[in-house]
Amino acid sequence: MSLGAELIGNPDKATDTQLVWAPYFRYVFDAKGKKTDSVLIAAEKTLTQQFRDYYKKYERINRFEIGRYITPYGxxxxxxxxxxxxxxxxxxxxLLKDSVHLAAGNWQELLNMEFLMIKGTPPRDIISIRNLWNGNFNYGIDNDPIDNHLKPITVEIPAKAKAARLKSRITGHGFGGNEDCAEFCGKTHSYKVDGTKRFDKLVWRDNCAYNPVYPQGGTWIYQRANWCPGAEVWTYDFELTPYITPGKNASLDHDVENYNWNGSGSTPYYAIEDQLVTYGAPNFTLDAAVDEILAPTNNNMYARMNPVCSNPIIRIKNTGSAMLTSLxxxxGMPGxxxxxxxxxxxxKFLETAEVNLGAFAWNGSGTFMVNIGKPNGGNDEYAPNNTFRTKVNLPPVMPEKFIIELKTNNNPDESSYTLKDASGKVIISRDNLDxxxxxxxTVSLTNGCYEFRLKDLGEDxxxxxANTAQGSGTFRFKKIENGSVLKNFNTDFGAEIFYPFTVGKLVGVRDYIFESKTQFHIYPNPSSGQIHINLDFAERKTGILEITDITGRKIFSYHIKNTIAEGIEADLKHFPAGVYMAVLKIDGEIQTRKFVIAK
Known part of the structure; x- marks a missing residue:
């Protein structure tokens, strides 16, 4: 038994230990182990249980959100x-030093998290960081407006700080009421310093239909209040340096555009994490950095822009205090x-720019490299941030001649496509469709790099x-010789299909393979009975596709003969509404897909 006697300061800290036993009987046994007698061992002391006021000692925890990501529709x-x-x-x-507790508020997917620490000198040193407004704040409530909770905060700017930044990470949630706020309405958030408005920001994400995580089962294409399903949340950074004085206090305020909720649907609210970071002076006067390689790269986040074999896109940053005017x-590729x-x-200092570069020599090394220098014609003061390397994948290889086949849906005015060579010259294009x-x-191409883009103005x-009224179309590349399918494209692509490819880049290519594993898609689902089945394989396959009703009765079959891709159409309109199964039997393996006929 441990005795806690230090009631002030550390009431949960043990100060002494005693070995004690409760009263008990000592038994006497005969030769056969049977109890014959007992002796009571009585208590020598009595401990009295008392209840006193007590406080629980908590470790002090400062919570900082360092990033936010919204899970995709599964x-x-x-x-x-x-x-x-x-x-x-x-x-x-x-903050990321010594012992820290890391948590991710996710209950759906298994996550792996890694921190990549870059040893070196940052553009400026961090002096301090503190939270400002943090939490979920209801929006549009007449008797409790959001301004009641986003009140001005007075902060002290450290005397040795030379710069400051306000970081604001916001997502809007709740819909069904007027304007579908706050998830599907764009509202302006304003930021004041010492009572003067310095920044306005429309909290909105307009590129969800370009999400590299697609297709998803839900409304993944819809634009939202600074978030998309399956994407990172943008952090808004506002430079406060011109408006603060080191060693003095500053009043900061976060305001939101006025809105009155009508009470319908779910309660609108904003999830807000605002922080203030202060810094020392810039560590360099003349310095630039390669901030990111957007293409070519195998980085998942830029999958919609890749893989390319020409016209790279990079992002540069000015990491010196002097205005960056030239670089x-x-x-290219190593070797x-x-x-x-x-x-x-x-x-200006810490501003970025995307730069579209020209053609480069491709050698298939699997690595692309960028090196910058001569900022403003002078010497760069910090070499470690001048070079950036990324792993790349070879774009698909197409034959010199093939067929582009597009079947439009009920909204043909939304669709158009263009094929360009590496110089940007248009080889073929189509719009004004029926x-x-x-x-x-039919296209006939010379050796080189090409980019094909099919756009949908409706972004669906x-x-x-979720838009059955538009019907369904198909899109694929086909062979010239026999019209067989070279490549099927998933038609649930959101805003566009971007498909870079090469002609003649690889020697000895006999088959044009575009997938690393079998792709088996049925659409539309549900349908009125006219369905499309796309099959793409990682190698030539032979087998059979069968469709059965819920009882297992076979109602459709299609033989697959030594092919790498198939586009199959099945007319099942004369069958009743219900659940059906498509069964793909290939090389001893069976895959199934369930679909619904609705009437």
Whole structure:
């Protein structure tokens, strides 16, 4: 038994220990082990239990959100071996030391998290970081407006701080009321310093239909209040440096555009995490950095822009205090001749710019590299951030001649496509299309890099479960010789299909393989009975596709003969509404897909 006698300061700390026993009987046994007598061993002392006022000692915890990600709709989603999202958490590096508790508020997927620490000198040193407004705040409530909870905060700017930044991470939630706020309405948030409005920000995410995590089962294409299903949340950074004085106090305020909720649907609210970070002076006067390679790369987050074999896109950053006006950029693959691009512009400290580069020599090394130098024609003060390397995948290889086949849906005015070569020259394009019509274009190409882009202005693809009124279309590449399918494209693609490819880049290619594993898709689902089945294989396959009703009765079959892709149409309109199964039998393996006929 442990005795806690230190009631002030550490009431849960043991100060002494005694070995004691409760009263008990000592028994006497005969030779056969039977009890014959007993002796009571009585208590020598009595301990009295008393109840006193007590406080529980908690470890002090300062919670900081360092990033936010919204999980995707899982229905029909296939992430393969997983998907990686990358967050720059450099502003929190002073917190990521010693012992910290890390938590992710996720109850759906298994997550792996890694921190990549970059040893070196940052553009500026962090002096302090503190939370400002943090939590979920109801929005549009007449008798309790959000301003009641986002009140001005007075903060002290450290005397040795030379700069400051306000970080604001906001997502809107709740819908069904007027304007579908706060998830589906864009509202402006304003930020004041010492009573003067310095920044306005429309809290809105307008690129959900370009999400690299697709297709998803839910309304993944809809634009939302700074979030998309299966995507990182944008952090808004506001530079406060011109408006603060080191060693003085500053009043900060976060305001939200006025809105009155009508009480319908779910309660609208904003999830807000605002923080103040202060810094020392810039560590460099003349310095630039390669911030990211957007293409070519095998980074999942830029999958919609890749893989490419020409016209790279990079992001540069000015990491010096002087205005950045020019930069020499060398790029290419290790072991190949490097290309050179001379950039000019105007970037303030920590501003970024995307740079579109020209052609480069491809050698199949699997790595792409960028090196920058000569900022403003001078010497770069910090070399470690001048070079960036990324792993790349070879774009698909297409034959010199093939057929582009598009079948439109009920909204043909939304669809158009363009094929360009590496110089940007348009090889072929189509728009002003008719509804439910099949278009075929035969292309004959020379060796080189090409980019094909099929756009949908409605940003809901050629078919989408939530817009059955548009019907469904198909899109595929076919062989010239016999019209067989080269490549099927998933028609639930959101805003566009971007498909870079090469011609003649690989020697000795006999089969044009575009998938690493079997792809088996049925659409639309549910349907009125006219269904499309796309099959793409990692190698030539032979087998059979069968469709059965709920009782197991076979109602349709299609033989697959030594092919890498098939596009199958099945007319089942004369069968009753219900649940059906498509069964793919290939090389001893069986895959099934369930679909519904609704009438």
């Amino acid at each position: 229905n029909g989603l296939d992430l393969g071996n997983g998907f990686t999202w990358t967050f720059d958490v450099s502003d929190y590096r002073t 020499e950029i060398k790029y 190949a001749e490097q290309s050179v691009y001379n950039w000019s512009g105007n970037l 509804a439910n019509t099949t278009y075929k274009d 693809g050629l078919k989408w479960w």
